[in-house]
Amino acid sequence: MTLERSNIAAMQGYAPGEQPQDPNTIKLNTNENPYPPSPEVAAALSGFDVASLRRYPNPVANEFRQVAADLHGLSLDNIIPTNGGDELLRLMLTTFVAEGEVVATTKPTYSLYPVLAAIQDATLREIDLDAEWKLPGDLIQQLREMKAKVFILVNPHAPTGSLVTSAVIAEIAENFDGLLVVDEAYIDFVDPALEHDCVPLLHRFDNLLILRTMSKGYSLAGLRFGYGLAAKNLAAPMLFKTRDSYNTDAISQRLAATALASQDYAKSTWDRVRQSREEVFAALNVLGLACLASQSNFLLCTIPDSIGAPRAYTMLKQEGILVRYFDQERLRDKLRISIGTKEENDRLIKALTTICKGNSSAR
């Protein structure tokens, strides 16, 4: 007997990046922060009263929401706490997209979006980025013609690391009739000199939902905590209707609030990641492995055909270094490499140097 909905029976699930057990493996495949959470988070964990766990948590994570509201200059009504950023995406689709409605995103993009659209039985439409991986000039027109209910844009972009300016985001929000979701999972790694900030746009647009996560910038991928930022009316149904009634737990709420309040520590990790990113970028270019300039904590680098990206992936894996290969159009000659600690990056460059040399001497 098959009881699944037909769309569920027909779809494929999301494939998470590998999580190796071997502690010596260098994990540059899922864009985790290479540095541990802040010392304050460690203190909050060891000070947590286990007896309090017998009671239900605050349903809407008020302690966390207050910290987030203060940080972003917003109010509690604008903060939607979620069990990882992924939950916000699912919640957004549940709340705003009925069966058959159109969910638009770019191609390529974060590979979870099509999976979530399939679960909701929505119609997925992918908008090709241009030759320079930028949004097409007729984006708004395309969104209108396809009658998109939602447009999901990951910014900085995955897997290229490129950044769309807040002026362009504002233009989309202003001219698009549907809901604009900006997934800022990697926002913390943007160069502060750019003064990029989309949060003020929330005061102007009630069709804008910004996604933030504690997984990358705050070194808490294992904790599952993210949040949405939106105008009050947009946030309300997710906060008070469609969210699982107790979607975040008491320990996560406390640790996430503590981490978000530890801004100085978090920023110090972002600085180190950015510095390493430029070093790895330069070293890869020296090796002839061209990278796109990235505002994120990963680099998308092109592997020469003479080596081949799948082969480079396998050779790195044999050296105990995991990176990400996407078997997708425009990405089959590329690897996405997360920025690690200095030691991890050095081992990566050394391994790639050997692979490139082996290749040139074999010719």
Next chain:
Amino acid sequence: MTLERSNIAAMQGYAPGEQPQDPNTIKLNTNENPYPPSPEVAAALSGFDVASLRRYPNPVANEFRQVAADLHGLSLDNIIPTNGGDELLRLMLTTFVAEGEVVATTKPTYSLYPVLAAIQDATLREIDLDAEWKLPGDLIQQLREMKAKVFILVNPHAPTGSLVTSAVIAEIAENFDGLLVVDEAYIDFVDPALEHDCVPLLHRFDNLLILRTMSKGYSLAGLRFGYGLAAKNLAAPMLFKTRDSYNTDAISQRLAATALASQDYAKSTWDRVRQSREEVFAALNVLGLACLASQSNFLLCTIPDSIGAPRAYTMLKQEGILVRYFDQERLRDKLRISIGTKEENDRLIKALTTICKGNSSAR
């Protein structure tokens, strides 16, 4: 601009029970376990390596699933780990119920089910319990006539605490074409002398999904961890397609696995709750507040019209004692009271004694 789906715009959200800040309040309103989690859980929490949080957790909580599989005599494929039992219910609807399909449940029942059905834009059908709060004799026929895709049965029942035998569960599973969901949130409080056990039915029926939670029996409501038990084919789409890719966090996985392995400690708390339940039951009856016999960790007691349930609720609240009142058909003359510690129960009985005496002297 309203962007919500029409069913979301039309619905009301779930109202969680009150969570008072005052530590002196006696909280007998949300069926939490009055005893703390096991000492092993405290040890697991203090031994947790905070640095490991920078990495993603195991996507399917394999450590927890192994403990659960061993406990229930099942395999990993039969265990669906979720962010609280509530997530399993939502996941079940997402996976098996399309817009407009029929979700059946009893009336009354756990008040979350109608909310989740509304979110999924399913058609909710409520089947009246008989005068003795038992399932109607023509249940199967009713389910067939209403073309139910899913039937959700909370067992022991909420808010009455009555238990449907495993023989009846088997009969429903055998004769119902849809999915039978048995919500066993309160199963741990059933008298062991009854030898009630529905888990073996999973070997016979591939349309049976059993819900378990760590919130009540394991004193971990604050942790948000539950799980489903089902035949492999029924579990697979929830495990590998519709579940948020990392739905449970690393700390919760470790603590839930530890708590589930601490069977002796957990059973000691269930024994104490059962003993207190019988004491409170007897004391309420002496006061003229008739209770239904309960196999759960709460009692549904009838308040005489001369006092009135809403008024008794308010008077208890003024004494710092929270219980649950449901403004629903057949429940407006009743209060649902969770079993607390001996001291909490004594204060409850004392307060109710005063309320009853004040009432009789006022006449």
